[in-house]
Structure formats: structure tokens, C-alpha cells
Amino acid sequence: MLISRLNAMTSPNRNGAHNVADSQVTLARVMEVMDANNLGNVHGGVILRAVDTTGGTCAARHCGGPAVTAFMDEMAFLEPVRLSDILITKASVNWTGNTSLEVGVRVEAQRSGSVDHIHVGSAYLVFVAIDADGRPMKVNPVHAQTPDEQRRFREAQLRRESRLALRRRIEELRKES
Numbered sequence: 001m002l003i004s005r006l007n008a009m010t011s012p013n014r015n016g017a018h019n020v021a022d023s024q025v026t027l028a029r030v031m032e033v034m035d036a037n038n039l040g041n042v043h044g045g046v047i048l049r050a051v052d053t054t055g056g057t058c059a060a061r062h063c064g065g066p067a068v069t070a071f072m073d074e075m076a077f078l079e080p081v082r083l084s085d086i087l088i089t090k091a092s093v094n095w096t097g098n099t100s101l102e103v104g105v106r107v108e109a110q111r112s113g114s115v116d117h118i119h120v121g122s123a124y125l126v127f128v129a130i131d132a133d134g135r136p137m138k139v140n141p142v143h144a145q146t147p148d149e150q151r152r153f154r155e156a157q158l159r160r161e162s163r164l165a166l167r168r169r170i171e172e173l174r175k176e177s
């Protein structure tokens with residue numbers, strides 16, 4: 001996997017917050033025969049792995065240490081990725097909580113011989129920062145500065161409420177039955 005963009009990390013500001021740009025990561029890799037499914041396109045699992053790797057790298061950079069994947073939202077595959085395409089995954093912290101953070105990952109493909117990027121899909125993942133014993137630990141807050149970053153923060157907050165409400169509802173249903 002080629003790291004095509006990795007911003008220099010800066011220290012947190014005086015409130016202990018990190019800027020979104022400081023942990024953004026872009027990874028890129030040419031798709032090869034081993035990445036193919038039986039139809040000759042790229043296997044969805046290969047794309048999901050790249051999403052998790054890019055998102056996890058971004059989360060770890062924000063946290064300054066390991067972060068595990070706690071949740072991955074559903075992802076629609078909008079376009080096939082073909083062999084010889086360059087698969088490009090771009091990750092950015094959208095939101096931070098107490099010990100968890102949401103990272104958004106945009107997936108693009110650059111067809112062989114073309115300079116255009118095709119939007120293949122987007123995914124949202126929740127990571128949890130862990131200490132040496134694997135226990136959740138506090139994350140530095142993210143500082144959403146630009147209008148886009150602030151919109152993503154608000155939208156991520158809504159997704160979090162919906163994930164937790166769904167989890168609670170399922171737990172209640174299981175207790176009832």
C-alpha cells in the first residue's frame with residue numbers, strides 16, 4: 001500500500017484538541033490479480049480491508065496510539081473497481097467522543113490510463129482508543145474548523161445517536177424474548 005498523503009502531525013492546541021487535517025491519511029494501491037473476485041473485478045472484501053486500514057491509521061494518528069475498530073456502518077458499492085485500477089482511500093476524523101471517534105473514509109478508483117477519480121463509495125467507522133491492557137482510554141477532542149468539518153461533526157453526532165439507540169433497542173428486545 002502506497003501512502004500518497006500523510007500530513008505532518010502537529011501538537012494539540014491549548015485546549016488539547018487536534019485539527020482534522022493533522023491526522024488525515026490517503027492510501028493508494030494498484031489492484032492486482034490476487035485482489036480479484038470470480039467475475040474479474042476487485043473483491044468487496046479487499047476494498048473493506050483498505051477502508052479499515054486507512055481509517056485505523058487515521059484514528060491511531062489522532063489518538064497518538066492504537067485504536068481498534070468498534071463499528072463499521074453499511075457501505076454501498078457505487079461502481080466496480082477493476083484490475084489495474086488504483087484504489088485510493090482517504091480518511092478523516094469526523095467526530096470524537098470520550099473514548100471513541102468516528103472516521104469517514106472515501107473510496108475512489110483511478111482507471112488504468114485515466115487521471116479521473118471515480119467515487120466508489122464512502123464508509124463511516126467507529127474506533128476506540130485503547131491502553132496497553134486493551135481498555136478504552138480518553139481521546140483528544142477534534143477541532144472541526146471549516147464549514148465542511150463542522151457539518152461532518154454534526155452528521156457524525158446524529159449517526160452516533162442512531163447507532164446507540166439501535167443497540168439499546170436490540171438489547172431490550174433480547175431481554176423481552
Ligand SMILES: CC(C)(COP(=O)(O)OP(=O)(O)OC[C@H]1O[C@@H](n2cnc3c(N)ncnc32)[C@H](O)[C@@H]1OP(=O)(O)O)[C@@H](O)C(=O)NCCC(=O)NCCS
Nearest residue numbers: 067068069070071097098099100101126128136163164167
Ligand atoms: C471496542 C471495545 C474496546 C469497546 O469496549 P467496551 O468495553 O464495549 O467499551 P465501552 O462500552 O466503554 O465503549 C467505548 C466507546 O465505544 C463506543 N461504542 C462501543 N460500541 C459501539 C457501537 N457499536 N457503536 C458506536 N459506538 C460504540 C461507546 O459509545 C464508547 O464511546 P465514548 O467513550 O466515546 O462514549 C471492545 O468492544 C473491543 O475490544 N472490541 C473488539 C475490537 C476489535 O477486535 N476490532 C477489530 C480489530 S481492530
